[in-house]
Amino acid sequence: MKLTLKIWRQENEKSKGYFETHQLDEVSEHMSFLEMLDVLNEKLIADKKEPVAFEHDCREGICGTCSMVINGHPHGPNAGTTTCQLHMRHFNDGETVVIEPFRAKAFPIVKDLVVNRDSFDRIIQAGGYVSINTGQAQDGNAIPVEKDQSSNAFDAATCIGCGACVAACPNASAMLFVGAKVSHLAMLPQGEVEAERRVQNMVKQMDTEGFGYCSNVTACEAECPKGISVENIARMNREYLSSVFGGSVED
Amino acid sequence: MPFKPNVPPGPLADKWTQYRSTMNLVAPNNKRRIDIIIVGTGLAGASAAATLGELGYNVKVFTFHDSPRRAHSIAAQGGINAAKNYQNDGDSVYRLFYDTIKGGDYRSRESNVHRLAEVSRNIIDQAVAQGVPFARDYGGLLANRSFGGVQVSRTFYARGQTGQQLLLGAYQSLSRQVANGNVQLFNRHEMLDVVMVDGKARGIISRNLLTGELERHAAHCVVLGSGGYGNVFYLSTNAMNSNSSAAWRAVRRGAYMANPCFTQIHPTCIPVSGDYQSKLTLMSESLRNDGRVWVPKKQEDAKAIREGQKTGVDIAEDDRDYYLERRYPAFGNLVPRDVASRAAKTVCDEGLGVAPTGLAVFLDFSSAIERYGKSRAHTQGLNNPSAEKIRELGEQVVSEKYGNLFEMYEKITGENPYKVPMKIYPAVHYTMGGLWVDYNLETNLPGLFAIGEANFSDHGANRLGASALMQGLADGYFVLPYTIGQFLSQEIRTPKIDPDQEAFQEAEKATRERIDTLMSVKGSQSVESFHRRLGKIMWDYCGMSRNADGLRSARQMIRELREEFYRDVFVPGSAQDYNPELEKALRVADFMELGETMVLDALDREESCGGHFREEYQTEEGEALRDDENFAYVSAWEYTGWDEDPKLHKEELVFENVELKTRSYK
Numbered sequence: 058m059k060l061t062l063k064i065w066r067q068e069n070e071k072s073k074g075y076f077e078t079h080q081l082d083e084v085s086e087h088m089s090f091l092e093m094l095d096v097l098n099e100k101l102i103a104d105k106k107e108p109v110a111f112e113h114d115c116r117e118g119i120c121g122t123c124s125m126v127i128n129g130h131p132h133g134p135n136a137g138t139t140t141c142q143l144h145m146r147h148f149n150d151g152e153t154v155v156i157e158p159f160r161a162k163a164f165p166i167v168k169d170l171v172v173n174r175d176s177f178d179r180i181i182q183a184g185g186y187v188s189i190n191t192g193q194a195q196d197g198n199a200i201p202v203e204k205d206q207s208s209n210a211f212d213a214a215t216c217i218g219c220g221a222c223v224a225a226c227p228n229a230s231a232m233l234f235v236g237a238k239v240s241h242l243a244m245l246p247q248g249e250v251e252a253e254r255r256v257q258n259m260v261k262q263m264d265t266e267g268f269g270y271c272s273n274v275t276a277c278e279a280e281c282p283k284g285i286s287v288e289n290i291a292r293m294n295r296e297y298l299s300s301v302f303g304g305s306v307e308d
Numbered sequence: 309m310p311f312k313p314n315v316p317p318g319p320l321a322d323k324w325t326q327y328r329s330t331m332n333l334v335a336p337n338n339k340r341r342i343d344i345i346i347v348g349t350g351l352a353g354a355s356a357a358a359t360l361g362e363l364g365y366n367v368k369v370f371t372f373h374d375s376p377r378r379a380h381s382i383a384a385q386g387g388i389n390a391a392k393n394y395q396n397d398g399d400s401v402y403r404l405f406y407d408t409i410k411g412g413d414y415r416s417r418e419s420n421v422h423r424l425a426e427v428s429r430n431i432i433d434q435a436v437a438q439g440v441p442f443a444r445d446y447g448g449l450l451a452n453r454s455f456g457g458v459q460v461s462r463t464f465y466a467r468g469q470t471g472q473q474l475l476l477g478a479y480q481s482l483s484r485q486v487a488n489g490n491v492q493l494f495n496r497h498e499m500l501d502v503v504m505v506d507g508k509a510r511g512i513i514s515r516n517l518l519t520g521e522l523e524r525h526a527a528h529c530v531v532l533g534s535g536g537y538g539n540v541f542y543l544s545t546n547a548m549n550s551n552s553s554a555a556w557r558a559v560r561r562g563a564y565m566a567n568p569c570f571t572q573i574h575p576t577c578i579p580v581s582g583d584y585q586s587k588l589t590l591m592s593e594s595l596r597n598d599g600r601v602w603v604p605k606k607q608e609d610a611k612a613i614r615e616g617q618k619t620g621v622d623i624a625e626d627d628r629d630y631y632l633e634r635r636y637p638a639f640g641n642l643v644p645r646d647v648a649s650r651a652a653k654t655v656c657d658e659g660l661g662v663a664p665t666g667l668a669v670f671l672d673f674s675s676a677i678e679r680y681g682k683s684r685a686h687t688q689g690l691n692n693p694s695a696e697k698i699r700e701l702g703e704q705v706v707s708e709k710y711g712n713l714f715e716m717y718e719k720i721t722g723e724n725p726y727k728v729p730m731k732i733y734p735a736v737h738y739t740m741g742g743l744w745v746d747y748n749l750e751t752n753l754p755g756l757f758a759i760g761e762a763n764f765s766d767h768g769a770n771r772l773g774a775s776a777l778m779q780g781l782a783d784g785y786f787v788l789p790y791t792i793g794q795f796l797s798q799e800i801r802t803p804k805i806d807p808d809q810e811a812f813q814e815a816e817k818a819t820r821e822r823i824d825t826l827m828s829v830k831g832s833q834s835v836e837s838f839h840r841r842l843g844k845i846m847w848d849y850c851g852m853s854r855n856a857d858g859l860r861s862a863r864q865m866i867r868e869l870r871e872e873f874y875r876d877v878f879v880p881g882s883a884q885d886y887n888p889e890l891e892k893a894l895r896v897a898d899f900m901e902l903g904e905t906m907v908l909d910a911l912d913r914e915e916s917c918g919g920h921f922r923e924e925y926q927t928e929e930g931e932a933l934r935d936d937e938n939f940a941y942v943s944a945w946e947y948t949g950w951d952e953d954p955k956l957h958k959e960e961l962v963f964e965n966v967e968l969k970t971r972s973y974k
Contacts, residue, residue: 069886087581087722095836096584102834102889107880110888112374115547116587117716119472120378142719167518168886175495178375182487186480187439191359191785192430194437198394201448211441211466214473218377241439248439 058150121217131221159224183262222277228269236289253300332797343527349376352760353533354478355784361485384471387463412768413918455773509756526805536739536761542843544736564944566744566764569910574737575648598676649734672729677702748791759783769918831876
């Protein structure tokens with residue numbers, strides 16, 4: 058199939074970006090979206106031009122590296138699919154495809170489609186862990202955890218840290234990312250001990266990084282390639298409030 | 309240079325405990341004054357950095373990724389083994405040790421493997437305490453499943469994302485140490501050289517990938533947890549950026565590369581679909597529990613399928629060859645990875661492959677769907693259910709077991725595997741070879757350590773499923789933090805290492821020259837195109853089966869390709885800037901040198917064992933023929949120069965606790 062690509066080019070964080078148009082004539086429907094971009098880059102290199110910078114790594118939907126907005130959707134139009142798992146059979150011959158970076162104040166652009174997501178790391182460093190040193194652990198079966206509870210914790214923990222939630226949100230809020238980690242650890246007995254400190258520190262860091270507030274648009278859930286639920290945001294709010302007021306809001 | 313395994317004395321089961329209890333320690337006040345560099349933030353690197361930080365050392369950790377959480381350990385699906393015996397099915401440390409030695413076709417070091425089995429139990433405890441959401445039973449206790457090559461259930465798992473959850477656990481522990489200042493994190497930094505001062509590893513040269521700036525980092529010792537080298541084949545299940553450069557740069561400074569020809573080819577991956585293909589996707593080993601592998605018996609049927617005139621379902625039962633069940637009746641579709649991969653190649657070589665490329669076999673779930681459908685109909689009390697009803701119920705059961713994998717397959721291929729058989733083909737997945745290390749995980753270069761897939765230590769010639777995660781975390785959490793003290797306890801009087809001294813200046817200069825060389829070629833071919841060609845040579849001649857003639861010509865081809873690379877490669881952009889093409893060029897240059905060493909190793913090893921199959925050495929039935937008398941050694945290759953042959957050193961393997969047997973799955 059033939060495609061027209063409108064791709065965002067930007068030299069660095071400070072420079073002004075613009076859309077550049079490219080034609081690709083021989084796109085196979087079996088290609089992944091990133092393989093289509095590989096073909097474009099090979100063509101650009103053959104013409105001695107600078108290839109489009111985009112980030113990618115595992116190409117099987119788990120590392121969270123790929124980060125682009127395709128036709129207005131982070132990770133493209135298919136639900137539950139990262140850019141690297143999106144295949145060209147979902148596009149039509151002759152279509153124009155618009156490709157942009159994730160846009161958010163807390164994700165400055167590095168080059169073209171590449172953004173800096175260090176802010177996510179700093180949020181985890183603020184408290185997204187259980188404070189246990191190697192060797193301190195008791196036997197793995199010492200504390201039973203109810204199967205459904207463990208399964209819910211897993212659902213939150215499946216976040217790949219890609220930042221699509223931020224890119225999807227009109228306020229560039231990171232509530233889904235932070236809520237997912239707060240929930241994952243708060244739902245397990247191992248993480249519950251320091252739940253109050255954790256949620257306060259993580260939320261504080263999130264605000265420091267310049268992410269916006271949540272206004273319940275829930276586009277984050279719709280665009281999340283791992284289907285993380287906005288229930289995690291509600292749970293984080295509950296955890297946060299109860300940590301501030303010193304009692305459990307649930308009771 | 310020392311080249312001794314340094315295995316402590318004593319009975320196998322007591323070695324580690326005795327050694328650990330008597331080894332030299334570094335006191336807390338001294339730990340504060342000692343710097344450690346760790347390269348890589350996968351399971352091994354992140355767990356080591358977190359643990360060494362907790363112990364009070366000053367740790368600097370480097371990753372070329374934007375975040376430590378992106379390391380390729382994240383993609384491991386199946387699970388992690390541990391000798392917990394929670395299922396009361398007769399598992400023990402000894403049994404895990406034995407299975408690993410046997411699975412590795414008797415080409416690994418007994419003492420290291422036994423230690424691995426011992427600490428496997430602690431890993432599970434540690435991960436649970438970190439909040440890793442392992443699968444659990446209704447009683448709230450940890451669940452297990454089985455994997456290939458063993459007869460117990462010892463695999464712990466977190467759905468199909470065990471690697472992700474374990475890596476996030478290690479990443480979070482690492483993040484905690486970053487927050488309290490014990491670990492300094494350098495993301496988007498790639499190591500380009502190791503710096504040796506007076507015979508000891510004292511630092512690295514790294515490139516800031518955002519600015520292109522070269523940096524000199526000094527420490528009392530250097531740890532490489534930089535992963536395996538599967539991407540030398542270009543197409544593999546590894547992540548696109550996984551590379552061997554950190555390890556290979558160490559080899560260029562004198563570290564030995566051990567068993568480089570031992571690579572694991574995983575039998576069940578989605579086949580190549582075109583020339584643009586960038587990577588291959590694994591379909592979990594667990595599918596072989598229920599899927600039956602077959603090809604058509606007749607060439608004309610295979611041809612019709614390849615040309616799209618027929619599909620798998622059009623072939624009558626009698627015209628199908630379930631070749632694994634035929635050749636290996638005892639294990640059937642569940643033979644180990646190396647055996648299953650070779651058998652697939654054999655039938656495709658005979659012209660029976662079922663993809664347009666000729667390189668695919670069927671993995672068929674229709675028998676399982678029917679069997680499960682009947683069983684569920686019976687459970688539901690349905691009398692004389694229709695064939696459609698049976699299929700519907702059977703598909704339900706299969707979906708409950710493998711739903712996410714079937715979905716992934718359909719996303720990639722556009723075919724519905726419930727209705728038509730999956731097409732699969734083997735692909736490069738893991739590398740058992742790596743930097744040679746002694747019992748302390750120290751390379752032959754003092755002060756340079758290698759952990760995880762980057763070393764050769766535990767898997768011999770073939771790794772068992774769910775053992776990679778176990779080894780990475782064992783090395784990082786429970787082995788290196790102790791053994792590194794053997795070296796560092798001698799360094800407590802060593803002042804801070806000066807990164808401005810001559811050795812660092814020299815290494816930085818050499819690195820700059822290497823970059824300038826690549827940038828200044830200004831040829832006409834892309835880095836990617838060279839990588840693809842290298843991969844093709846490696847796959848054709850040093851892949852699933854190898855022979856002396858092919859290996860010799862492969863070596864010649866690699867040399868010619870290398871020459872052409874330095875004459876005609878084109879690296880766009882600038883070296884003083886964010887430049888992914890330059891990053892690739894540096895990696896591909898190293899892959900070419902490593903590839904040649906792999907070929908030489910494969911040539912030297914005149915036997916077939918595990919993932920290494922030499923066509924000249926097989927039984928009449930086409931099975932691998934091991935030669936314990938002449939080849940029960942670890943090959944350790946020393947780099948000697950650009951145009952020179954590397955020098956082979958041999959570490960003889962001594963088996964005091966297990967009897968060497970032929971693996972048979974018939």
